[in-house]
Amino acid sequence: MFSAELKSDTLKGLVNIISTLIDEVKFTITADGMTLKAVDAAHVAMIEMHVNKGAFESYSAEDTELGLDLDKVKSVLKLAGSGEVIKMEQDDNTGKLVFKIGNITRCMSLIDTSGMNDPKVPQLNLSANILVPVEELQKGIRAAESISDHITLKAGPEFFELSCEGDTDSVSLKLEKDAAKIDAESDVCSMFPPEYLANIIKAIPSGTQVNIELDSDYPVKLLFSLADGAVTVDYLLAPRIESE
Amino acid sequence: MFSAELKSDTLKGLVNIISTLIDEVKFTITADGMTLKAVDAAHVAMIEMHVNKGAFESYSAEDTELGLDLDKVKSVLKLAGSGEVIKMEQDDNTGKLVFKIGNITRCMSLIDTSGMNDPKVPQLNLSANILVPVEELQKGIRAAESISDHITLKAGPEFFELSCEGDTDSVSLKLEKDAAKIDAESDVCSMFPPEYLANIIKAIPSGTQVNIELDSDYPVKLLFSLADGAVTVDYLLAPRIESE
Amino acid sequence: MFSAELKSDTLKGLVNIISTLIDEVKFTITADGMTLKAVDAAHVAMIEMHVNKGAFESYSAEDTELGLDLDKVKSVLKLAGSGEVIKMEQDDNTGKLVFKIGNITRCMSLIDTSGMNDPKVPQLNLSANILVPVEELQKGIRAAESISDHITLKAGPEFFELSCEGDTDSVSLKLEKDAAKIDAESDVCSMFPPEYLANIIKAIPSGTQVNIELDSDYPVKLLFSLADGAVTVDYLLAPRIESE
Numbered sequence: 001m002f003s004a005e006l007k008s009d010t011l012k013g014l015v016n017i018i019s020t021l022i023d024e025v026k027f028t029i030t031a032d033g034m035t036l037k038a039v040d041a042a043h044v045a046m047i048e049m050h051v052n053k054g055a056f057e058s059y060s061a062e063d064t065e066l067g068l069d070l071d072k073v074k075s076v077l078k079l080a081g082s083g084e085v086i087k088m089e090q091d092d093n094t095g096k097l098v099f100k101i102g103n104i105t106r107c108m109s110l111i112d113t114s115g116m117n118d119p120k121v122p123q124l125n126l127s128a129n130i131l132v133p134v135e136e137l138q139k140g141i142r143a144a145e146s147i148s149d150h151i152t153l154k155a156g157p158e159f160f161e162l163s164c165e166g167d168t169d170s171v172s173l174k175l176e177k178d179a180a181k182i183d184a185e186s187d188v189c190s191m192f193p194p195e196y197l198a199n200i201i202k203a204i205p206s207g208t209q210v211n212i213e214l215d216s217d218y219p220v221k222l223l224f225s226l227a228d229g230a231v232t233v234d235y236l237l238a239p240r241i242e243s244e
Numbered sequence: 245m246f247s248a249e250l251k252s253d254t255l256k257g258l259v260n261i262i263s264t265l266i267d268e269v270k271f272t273i274t275a276d277g278m279t280l281k282a283v284d285a286a287h288v289a290m291i292e293m294h295v296n297k298g299a300f301e302s303y304s305a306e307d308t309e310l311g312l313d314l315d316k317v318k319s320v321l322k323l324a325g326s327g328e329v330i331k332m333e334q335d336d337n338t339g340k341l342v343f344k345i346g347n348i349t350r351c352m353s354l355i356d357t358s359g360m361n362d363p364k365v366p367q368l369n370l371s372a373n374i375l376v377p378v379e380e381l382q383k384g385i386r387a388a389e390s391i392s393d394h395i396t397l398k399a400g401p402e403f404f405e406l407s408c409e410g411d412t413d414s415v416s417l418k419l420e421k422d423a424a425k426i427d428a429e430s431d432v433c434s435m436f437p438p439e440y441l442a443n444i445i446k447a448i449p450s451g452t453q454v455n456i457e458l459d460s461d462y463p464v465k466l467l468f469s470l471a472d473g474a475v476t477v478d479y480l481l482a483p484r485i486e487s488e
Numbered sequence: 489m490f491s492a493e494l495k496s497d498t499l500k501g502l503v504n505i506i507s508t509l510i511d512e513v514k515f516t517i518t519a520d521g522m523t524l525k526a527v528d529a530a531h532v533a534m535i536e537m538h539v540n541k542g543a544f545e546s547y548s549a550e551d552t553e554l555g556l557d558l559d560k561v562k563s564v565l566k567l568a569g570s571g572e573v574i575k576m577e578q579d580d581n582t583g584k585l586v587f588k589i590g591n592i593t594r595c596m597s598l599i600d601t602s603g604m605n606d607p608k609v610p611q612l613n614l615s616a617n618i619l620v621p622v623e624e625l626q627k628g629i630r631a632a633e634s635i636s637d638h639i640t641l642k643a644g645p646e647f648f649e650l651s652c653e654g655d656t657d658s659v660s661l662k663l664e665k666d667a668a669k670i671d672a673e674s675d676v677c678s679m680f681p682p683e684y685l686a687n688i689i690k691a692i693p694s695g696t697q698v699n700i701e702l703d704s705d706y707p708v709k710l711l712f713s714l715a716d717g718a719v720t721v722d723y724l725l726a727p728r729i730e731s732e
Contacts, residue, residue, distance in 0.1 A: 072413070075390035079383060096413075103380065103419055104387045109412035136591065139567065143592045146563035168597035169560070169584075175591055316657070319634035323627060340657075347624065347663055348631045353656035 002029055002064055002090040005057040008080035008101075010227050013205055014051065015077065017226075017233060019070045020199040021047050026116040027066045033059070034066075039119040045196050048121055048234040055230035057085055066090070066097065067111030076106050121236070126213040126221060128155040128184035132175060134204045134224070137162065140173030141198045147171050150240050151194045155214050156187040164194070188216045190239040200235050217241055246273055246308055246334040249301040252324035252345075254471050257449055258295065259321065261470075261477060263314045264443040265291050270357040271310045277303070278310075283363040289440050292365055292478040299474035301329055310334070310341065311355030320350050365480070370457035370465060372399040372428035376419060378448045378468070381406065384417030385442045391415050394484050395438045399458050400431040408438070432460045434483040444479050461485055490517055490552055490578040493545040496568035496589075498715050501693055502539065503565065505714075505721060507558045508687040509535050514604040515554045521547070522554075527607040533684050536609055536722040543718035545573055554578070554585065555599030564594050609724070614701040614709060616643040616672035620663060622692045622712070625650065628661030629686045635659050638728050639682045643702050644675040652682070676704045678727040688723050705729055 018025055021040040028035045034051040053059040080086055080101045087100040091107070099106040144151050144164035154161040160180050163172035175182075204210060204224060213221035222235040262269055265284040272279045278295040297303035324330055324345045331344040335351070343350040388395050388408035398405040404424050407416035419426075448454060448468060457465040466479040506513055509528040516523045522539040541547035568574055568589045575588040579595070587594040632639050632652035642649040648668050651660035663670075692698060692712060701709035710723040 072390070078390075079387050102383065103417050103423060104383060104415065105418065106387060106390075106415045107413060139590065139592060143567050143594060146560070146566075146594075169595060171592065171594045173591050174593065179591060316634070322634075323631050346627065347661050347667060348627060348659065349662065350631060350634075350659045351657060 001092070002061045002066065002097075003088070004053075004059045004061065005085050005087045006055060007057065008077060008084045008086050009082055010055055010231070011073070011086055012077050013226050014049065014231060015070055015073055016203045017200070017235075018047060018049065019074070020196075020203050021045055023070050024111050024116075025068055025070060026111075026113040026118075027068065028118075029061045029064045029066060031061055031063070037118040037121060040196075044193065044238050045200075046119055046121060046236040048236075050232045051227075052230045055227040064090075065113045067113040067116065068097075069108075069111055072108055076101070076108070079104055079106070121234070122219075124213070124215075124219060124221065124236075126215040126218060127186070128182075128188045128212075128214040130155055130160045130175075130183070130212040130214065131181035131209055132160065132179075132212065134201065134208045134210050135206055136173065136175060136179065137201045137204075137210060138206075141194075141201050143171045143173060144194060145198065148194065150191045151197055152189060152191050153212070153214055153220060154187065154189045155182060155184045155212075157184050158182070160212070184214075188214050190214060190217050190220060191242065192220060192237055193240055196237050200237075245336070246305045246310065246341075247332070248297075248303045248305065249329050249331045250299060251301065252321060252328045252330050253326055254299055254475070255317070255330055256321050257470050258293065258475060259314055259317055260447045261444070261479075262291060262293065263318070264440075264447050265289055267314050268355050268360075269312055269314060270355075270360040270362075271312065272362075273305045273308045273310060275305055275307070281362040281365060284440075288437065288482050289444075290363055290365060290480040292480075294476045295471075296474040299471040308334075309357045311357040311360065312341070313352075313355055316352055320345070320352070323348055323350070365478070366463075368457070368459075368463060368465065368480075370459040370462060371430070372426075372432045372456075372458045374399055374404045374419075374427070374456040374458065375425035375453055376404065376423070376456065378445065378452045378454050379450055380417065380419060380423065381445045381448075381454060382450075385438075385445050387415045387417060388438060389442065392438065394435045395441055396433060396435050397456070397458055397464055398431065398433045399426060399428045399456075401428050402426070404456070428458075432458050434458060434461055434464060435486065436464060436481055437484055440481050444481075489580070490549045490554065490585075491576070492541075492547045492549065493573050493575045494543060495545065496565060496572045496574050497570055498543055498719070499561070499574055500565050501714050502537065502719060503558055503561055504691045505688070505723075506535060506537065507562070508684075508691050509533055511558050512599050512604075513556055513558060514599075514601040514606075515556065516606075517549045517552045517554060519549055519551070525606040525609060528684075532681065532726050533688070534607055534609065534724040536724075538720045539715075540718045543715040552578075553601045555601040555604065556585070557596075557599055560596055564589070564596070567592055567594070609722070610707075612701070612703075612707060612709065612724075614703040614706060615674070616670075616676045616700075616702040618643055618648045618663075618671070618700040618702065619669035619697055620648065620667070620700065622689065622696045622698050623694055624661065624663060624667065625689045625692075625698060626694075629682075629689050631659045631661060632682060633686065636682065638679045639685055640677060640679050641700070641702055641708055642675065642677045643670060643672045643700075645672050646670070648700070672702075676702050678702060678705055678708060679730065680708060680725055681728055684725050688725075 033053045036049045039046045140162035147164040147166040160175045211223040277297045280293045283290045384406035391408040391410040404419045455467040521541045524537045527534045628650035635652040635654040648663045699711040
């Protein structure tokens with residue numbers, strides 16, 4: 001049993017984040033909310049999302065799993081205006097998920113989740129911790145796109161830097177302690193594939209504070225929340241280790 | 245002799261409607277206004293449009309015919325801002341149609357109308373009659389596009405429904421008596437090709453009330469008016485009869 | 489030595505104008521400002537631009553040359569919001585040009601200017617002189633695009649006309665003395681390639697008054713200024729002489 005109502009903007013935010021990694025997803029449903037753990041096809045990035053029932057206008061569920069094709073959900077989202085409420089209910093007879101938006105009823109078949117195992121989320125202890133408005137990261141990403149090589153993230157006790165070095169040109173976003181909350185005992189530095197970083201950072205809604213956990217030649221972790229804290233996202237991206 | 249002035253928005257509205265069906269059209273001109281009857285190349289849909297001289301800022305004409313290439317008229321419309329007045333006048337010497345917009349003069353050759361016969365508009369007596377704001381139809385059409393099969397229109401004494409059934413998914417717009425004015429003695433139902441319905445419904449300006457005349461396995465008729473009633477449109481679309 | 493700050497809108501305006509002709513440019517820098525003389529690859533049009541140091545928020549330079557790839561500069565402009573100040577400084581050690589926008593630093597390699605000679609700007613004495621708001625020219629150009637043949641510019645003591653004649657259709661923008669300041673003793677007329685005229689006229693910011701110098705079968709000169717007169721542009725376009 002699953003029945004819930006939520007604002008179209010909230011659902012859109014979740015779908016935008018998840019679909020940077022993967023199109024077919026499994027949500028694990030409990031009475032308290034929904035959880036998703038997903039890894040992309042190339043096993044480069046991983047996302048863990050918790051949607052507390054407080055993110056919904058109304059929520060009523062028993063333990064179950066929902067397998068969703070996000071492209072279909074996106075087509076539903078196009079039918080809802082900003083601020084409009086979307087009602088979702090699983091049909092007990094057909095097992096399909098029924099969306100209601102105003103006078104529209106959209107009946108969607110689900111994906112079989114029996115073969116979809118949750119990825120194991122690694123426990124990491126990363127030494128540097130930076131809190132930064134997503135708008136700054138988005139500016140850095142846009143700047144890096146004109147160079148289009150790997151992206152380096154660096155942090156030290158007094159700074160955080162996102163940079164990109166080409167053959168002849170380079171670009172960097174450098175934030176001092178006044179523009180970001182920085183907690184790093186020593187300098188750390190890792191390189192990352194630019195498309196992954198660009199896609200996730202562009203998908204984060206403006207106004208969001210992003211917590212970056214970083215270490216040298218380790219994965220980076222982006223942590224942020226949506227819907228006034230009712231949705232939390234952990235995004236983990238593997239580093240690109242330069243071969244010698 | 246033909247000389248008229250009209251607002252660019254009015255001309256744009258007419259052209260958008262007609263060009264869902266056909267690009268080269270014949271307008272029959274009288275002292276009272278213009279009439280157009282046109283059928284699309286596949287003979288699936290038909291349009292009958294009456295433009296009363298009240299739709300114009302000024303109008304002066306004798307009986308004649310104007311053969312227009314709507315793509316050329318669209319290029320003229322791009323030169324006019326919203327609310328700007330377009331002056332049209334047929335040149336007595338060359339027979340060409342001269343458009344004037346501000347300081348711009350656009351001289352357009354006409355299409356030979358001698359081979360363009362008016363289609364015969366069938367007389368239909370359709371039992372169900374529904375009056376609905378075009379915005380609701382536009383929502384239903386957008387929803388149907390994610391399924392992309394034929395569209396079914398249904399009506400009964402208490403409801404009107406636009407629906408679309410795919411192999412696994414389905415979508416419907418259902419309007420009760422409070423959201424539409426419904427006059428149907430019994431249930432009726434017909435299927436239609438989605439592109440035709442989508443194109444005409446998207447071309448109708450928002451704020452328009454559309455009168456739908458419907459019966460079982462019969463054509464559907466959409467009737468609506470533009471320019472405060474000075475333009476009336478009858479649009480007729482053949483049903484898709486399912487073979488067994 | 490070159491160090492300057494200017495508003496992103498000013499830099500964008502300059503780049504838009506120049507890149508209608510050429511992508512790789514040489515700026516000649518002095519203590520008073522920057523100068524550019526460029527001709528397009530087909531030697532059909534020529535631009536001469538003077539950027540007085542008054543166009544900058546701050547300016548400090550010794551005599552030098554800067555070779556710029558405008559596509560790279562455009563990618564920098566995308567990082568700056570409207571009204572934002574862009575700082576440019578040549579790095580004494582690397583010779584590269586460093587752009588700073590907010591927390592972003594963009595280091596750009598320059599083009600070797602040793603083989604880039606300034607074109608010789610011909611001295612012309614054109615008899616007709618017309619001052620016209622660029623918006624009128626832009627309307628005329630948009631109208632001409634639906635005909636897509638060569639464009640004719642004509643002027644006489646009482647009028648200025650931009651026209652375009654196709655096989656069956658034609659279009660013209662005609663300005664009387666009230667809509668343009670006209671100084672012509674006799675009628676003059678020249679034809680021009682439409683793409684060149686369209687590109688430069690579309691690139692001129694709205695609100696600009698354009699001075700057109702015209703004669704019969706001679707190049708046309710467009711003169712205008714940007715940034716409150718601190719930037720002056722002379723644009724010269726060769727006529728298309730019809731062979732008989």
